[in-house]
Amino acid sequence: MKNGAPTRRLGIMGGTFDPIHHGHLVAASEVAHHFDLDEVVFVPTGQPWQKADKTVSSSEDRYLMTVIATASNPRFSVSRVDIDRPGPTYTIDTLRDISAVYGSEADLYFITGADALAQILSWRDVDELFAISHFVGCTRPGHTLQDPGLPPGKVSLIEIPALAISSSECRHRVAAGEPIWYLVPDGIVQYINKRGLYHDLEP
């Protein structure tokens, strides 16, 4: 505690969100409850360098979908730090920028699913990440949740309600003319149709 003010506990939910779906929202909600977080900041990636071989929707479409999906929750917010920073998106930059906005005394909890946590040792400046943030790995159907070898005390693993939803499955369903109602928030179905996203996707 500094100057008598309680330390803010801030979750960071980073993702490509192409589109955002209920798996993302449940993970953020569960971690917020588990760690008594004051706020969860959703941070859409700018250029996800580990998805460079894939076509990704525009940053603005992914940002707007994230705003629409989180708008009804007073503890959820969305940051543009990654989409406004040129070049590939690295979480080390995300954490530094969020710290600059929210104050370096905020306690940061970076939220990942089991698949993302399994890749974390391949992230840029991985050793520096743990000095800035705690990491939370969430269960995800089809993936094994385990500590990939992070420094002791730097990662928590939590079980969350299993939602077998992925953005890629949502995209492919839209391209195939199949419904995505109830996999994503209603406003996201409407936004995808309004903007014609994913309809022309290669199978």
Ligand SMILES: Nc1ncnc2c1ncn2[C@@H]1O[C@H](COP(=O)(O)OP(=O)(O)OP(=O)(O)O)[C@@H](O)[C@H]1O
């Ligand atoms: N159903 C889910 N349950 C738990 N965590 C999830 C789920 N879907 C995504 N996540 C986590 O949310 C974060 C952002 O994921 P991302 O935006 O890449 O979605 P995705 O569904 O994995 O996308 P894609 O299918 O295009 O790879 C990652 O940490 C990922 O592990």
Ligand SMILES: O=C(O)c1ccc[n+]([C@@H]2O[C@H](COP(=O)([O-])O)[C@@H](O)[C@H]2O)c1
């Ligand atoms: O920092 C890195 O090198 C790095 C490499 C891959 C992914 N990430 C972050 O992990 C989060 C989930 O990414 P993704 O690709 O699964 O949507 C998102 O915030 C990414 O910016 C970060």
